[in-house]
Amino acid sequence: MGVEVLAASTDSRFTHKIWQEEELGKMIPGGVPYPMIADAGGLIGKAYGVYEELAGVDIRGRFLIDPDFVIRAAEILTPEVGRNVSELFRQVQAFQHVRKTGEVTPSGWTPGKPTLKPGPELAGKVWKEWKPDMAF
Amino acid sequence: MAEKQESCVKPAGGPISGETPEAVPSPENPKEKEVAAMTARVGREAPDFEATVYQNGAFKNIKLSDYKGKWITLCFYPGDFTFV
Known part of the structure; x- marks a missing residue:
């Protein structure tokens, strides 16, 4: 399918490292291989319309971007429901x-x-x- | 792009508008439209940004545009160690 995945939350790079080691590595051997973005202050989340100021976090938004760098699809959920990867x-x-x-x-x-x-x-x-x- | 030196606090990075500092948006400045385009919309160019990432045991700096030419899925989530 050839899709690069990037994940972003407002957690620091240090938190990402420990989450990977303490939890994700136990779900997936070796942990997740994709970059985990540290969106401190939610600046990136704001540009994508997913930053929730009241909680100071990026809510569950997913954007599919084509090779011409055009956004083709977007899905944004409030945090309590997970995505459907299918x-x-x-x-x-x-x-x-x-x-x-x-x-x-x-x-x-x-x-x-x-x-x-x-x-x-x-x-x-x-x-x-x-x-x-x-x-x- | 490898990090030269790790430190406790680093700039958060964030959106790259392509604007020069003197091109501050104003009603007289036609570049204002480019700034408005920074908000993500389907069918429009993805807002570029730079950020620090953790990947494969390393801290790195990336730009979203480093991945230009490939299909990209960018996923935001509320936080590490949350439940869903």
């Missing part, structure tokens, strides 16, 4: 497919399902190509 994988596959083929992926698309080719012939005829049960 949906991130699906979005990466969809955006990579679109970038490669110029086709577009309708609701519920997963690899192997039909895509759509935008154009005058398709206008008003999507009902022939896509059925509501394909959303699931």
